[in-house]
Amino acid sequence: xxxxxxxxxxxxxxxxxxxxxxxxxxxxxxxxxxxxxxxxxxxxxxxxxxxxxxxxxxxxxxxxxxxxxxxxxxxxxxxxxxxxxxxxxxxxxxxxxxxxxxxxxxxxxxxxxxxxxxxxxxxxxxxxxxxxxxxxxxxxxxxxxxxxxxxxxxxxxxxxxxxxxxxxxxxxxxxxxxxxxxxxxxxxxxxxxxxxxxxxxxxxxxxxxxxxxxxxxxxxxxxxxxxxxxxxxxxxxxxxxxxxxxxxxxxxxxxxxxxxxxxxxxxxxxxxxxxx
Amino acid sequence: xxxxxxxxxxxxxxxxxxxxxxxxxxxxxxxxxxxxxxxxxxxxxxxxxxxxxxxxxxxxxxxxxxxxxxxxxxxxxxxxxxxxxxxxxxxxxxxxxxxxxxxxxxxxxxxxxxxxxxxxxxxxxxxxxxxxxxxxxxxxxxxxxxxxxxxxxxxxxxxxxxxxxxxxxxxxxxxxxxxxxxxxxxxxxxxxxxxxxxxxxxxxxxxxxxxxxxxxxxxxxxxxxxxxxxxxxxxxxxxxxxxxxxxxxxxxxxxxxxxxxxxxxxxxxxxxxxxxxxxxxxxxxxxxxxxxxxxxxxxxxxxxxxxxxxxxxxxxxxxxxxxxxxxxxxxxxxxxxxxxxxxxxxxxxxxxxxxxxxxxxxxxxxxxxxxxxxxxxxxxxxxxxxxxxxxxxxxxxxx
Numbered sequence: 001x002x003x004x005x006x007x008x009x010x011x012x013x014x015x016x017x018x019x020x021x022x023x024x025x026x027x028x029x030x031x032x033x034x035x036x037x038x039x040x041x042x043x044x045x046x047x048x049x050x051x052x053x054x055x056x057x058x059x060x061x062x063x064x065x066x067x068x069x070x071x072x073x074x075x076x077x078x079x080x081x082x083x084x085x086x087x088x089x090x091x092x093x094x095x096x097x098x099x100x101x102x103x104x105x106x107x108x109x110x111x112x113x114x115x116x117x118x119x120x121x122x123x124x125x126x127x128x129x130x131x132x133x134x135x136x137x138x139x140x141x142x143x144x145x146x147x148x149x150x151x152x153x154x155x156x157x158x159x160x161x162x163x164x165x166x167x168x169x170x171x172x173x174x175x176x177x178x179x180x181x182x183x184x185x186x187x188x189x190x191x192x193x194x195x196x197x198x199x200x201x202x203x204x205x206x207x208x209x210x211x212x213x214x215x216x217x218x219x220x221x222x223x224x225x226x227x228x229x230x231x232x233x234x235x236x237x238x239x240x241x242x243x244x245x246x247x248x249x250x251x252x253x254x255x256x257x258x259x260x261x262x263x264x265x266x267x268x269x270x271x272x273x274x275x276x
Numbered sequence: 277x278x279x280x281x282x283x284x285x286x287x288x289x290x291x292x293x294x295x296x297x298x299x300x301x302x303x304x305x306x307x308x309x310x311x312x313x314x315x316x317x318x319x320x321x322x323x324x325x326x327x328x329x330x331x332x333x334x335x336x337x338x339x340x341x342x343x344x345x346x347x348x349x350x351x352x353x354x355x356x357x358x359x360x361x362x363x364x365x366x367x368x369x370x371x372x373x374x375x376x377x378x379x380x381x382x383x384x385x386x387x388x389x390x391x392x393x394x395x396x397x398x399x400x401x402x403x404x405x406x407x408x409x410x411x412x413x414x415x416x417x418x419x420x421x422x423x424x425x426x427x428x429x430x431x432x433x434x435x436x437x438x439x440x441x442x443x444x445x446x447x448x449x450x451x452x453x454x455x456x457x458x459x460x461x462x463x464x465x466x467x468x469x470x471x472x473x474x475x476x477x478x479x480x481x482x483x484x485x486x487x488x489x490x491x492x493x494x495x496x497x498x499x500x501x502x503x504x505x506x507x508x509x510x511x512x513x514x515x516x517x518x519x520x521x522x523x524x525x526x527x528x529x530x531x532x533x534x535x536x537x538x539x540x541x542x543x544x545x546x547x548x549x550x551x552x553x554x555x556x557x558x559x560x561x562x563x564x565x566x567x568x569x570x571x572x573x574x575x576x577x578x579x580x581x582x583x584x585x586x587x588x589x590x591x592x593x594x595x596x597x598x599x600x601x602x603x604x605x606x607x608x609x610x611x612x613x614x615x616x617x618x619x620x621x622x623x624x625x626x627x628x629x630x631x632x633x634x635x636x637x638x639x640x641x642x643x644x645x646x647x648x649x650x651x652x653x654x655x656x657x658x659x660x661x662x663x664x665x666x667x668x669x670x671x672x673x674x675x
Binding site: 046074226 | 524530533672
């Protein structure tokens with residue numbers, strides 16, 4: 001045992017390799033491997049009756065996807081929903097996180113963190129159905145179902161994922177900076193605009209990546225409160241679940257991947273990724 | 277083997293006829309489906325001793341061992357009698373069943389008609405030797421050798437039970453009581469925004485049933501065999517219907533809640549939903565509309581590579597035995613398949629409520645069947661839309 005220890009002590013490279021091999025294997029096989037399999041499957045076709053896979057190369061799935069007007073509508077709608085959810089979460093989460101990080105005392109802060117985390121303990125379905133009951137015509141809100149209901153429900157579901165990164169970002173922000181800005185005569189809006197926002201922007205981006213990607217992939221909330229509307233996730237689900245058409249579902253599933261890559265590229269241009 | 281051999285010969289003849297382009301007008305064609313030739317598989321000729329366990333894929337409520345409700349249990353007596361321990365995997369949709377059976381880890385499945393043909397064509401399930409299932413003789417004749425459970429005269433399973441997709445409405449808001457699907461398809465429906473429809477590609481068949489009655493010029497003979505023009509008419513009808521639909525349902529608790537709260541006041545339903553909604557004091561009624569309706573007739577099938585075939589056959593015999601069949605039909609809310617089950621139900625009116633012996637009622641029901649490219653109504657001069665086309669159309673309809 002000690003020989004092995006000594007060996008590892010001398011060879012930093014081996015040490016690093018051993019340390020990283022498990023997470024790298026996970027990342028490489030389970031994550032990138034799955035993505036690659038997805039991409040490959042998208043070029044296959046399926047015997048529509050027996051559901052057996054035909055592994056000859058074809059562009060048909062992507063052609064269907066590109067030429068079908070309905071898919072364009074659904075993609076735009078899904079991106080719109082994801083953006084709306086992110087915007088709502090940002091507006092709600094920032095003041096909340098600020099109060100938690102800068103205004104609350106240590107005791108209150110701990111309770112607030114717990115309060116933010118508690119909804120995560122409840123099942124997704126329970127929360128979605130609770131919104132269904134609230135939104136139904138005899139319910140507390142009674143606004144009815146549809147796209148707005150979907151946005152509201154998703155905004156509620158993903159709120160903790162926006163609050164927590166911003167809270168962490170604000171906690172790292174030294175209070176002395178805020179005081180300094182105040183001493184130099186900045187009004188509160190100015191302090192927010194010139195000090196708080198630029199320094200917490202990477203945290204906001206981190207939160208928005210969560211809310212945006214989670215909304216983009218969701219298909220359950222829209223089934224429960226969406227009335228008659230559908231999102232990208234539903235198209236994927238219907239093609240796997242209902243038709244057993246895995247290749248077409250895989251082709252559809254590449255759309256959110258591309259949208260997310262676009263989103264990350266846009267974020268990268270702001271420089272926020274470097275300071276995450 | 278002789279039976280299978282002659283059935284294969286019949287299949288070859290049927291295929292030859294189809295390829296020749298002649299329409300079979302004379303002679304009695306083999307009952308059941310004849311649109312394709314399934315892989316060559318044979319049924320066992322005799323049963324051995326049980327393997328000690330059996331792995332089933334089933335709809336919720338079909339295999340109850342008392343763990344959901346201590347009073348609902350027809351699995352424990354089976355286990356005691358046969359020594360076969362039952363392991364069940366509950367599936368939520370027909371498509372999940374097909375996927376589960378394809379893994380090869382299960383012995384038997386309670387397949388609906390929109391799954392059974394796919395399982396047969398892929399060679400996932402084998403023909404069933406009904407002479408090894410004594411209770412099969414008591415099954416209603418109206419359920420035997422049907423296009424969703426037999427191919428070219430060869431049975432691929434035993435009928436479990438059946439039901440119709442009904443039209444449900446709230447009695448306090450929908451007046452007069454509807455007797456036609458027009459109330460959910462009319463673009464000027466007074467219930468605009470409160471209409472509900474089943475969220476599945478198979479719902480296209482409901483539109484086709486309505487078109488059979490209202491657009492005879494389309495010449496639809498089976499709602500599951502639609503050529504381009506007929507299919508387009510059904511798609512157009514559903515796109516028009518979308519304007520009055522409030523929401524689509526696939527989860528039955530969701531529909532019960534929507535009818536209780538009044539978010540939905542009229543739409544397609546199952547008998548079991550009507551019963552539960554009524555028991556929760558929702559003012560609802562349901563009817564089989566005059567145009568007829570779609571419905572389901574489930575079949576217990578045995579996997580081609582079943583690890584426990586002897587226990588699987590014993591299960592098939594058990595689930596269609598009068599007592600167990602009565603219990604499951606009553607618990608799930610459907611018509612039993614065994615004629616003798618009607619004498620065993622706790623509610624003596626059960627078979628009447630569910631029209632078990634009413635063949636006139638079920639003659640208006642078009643059971644779910646997987647649409648395939650070769651038209652199921654026997655036409656050979658056109659191709660029909662297959663299930664993948666139905667799925668894409670359904671996405672397009674919902675927009």
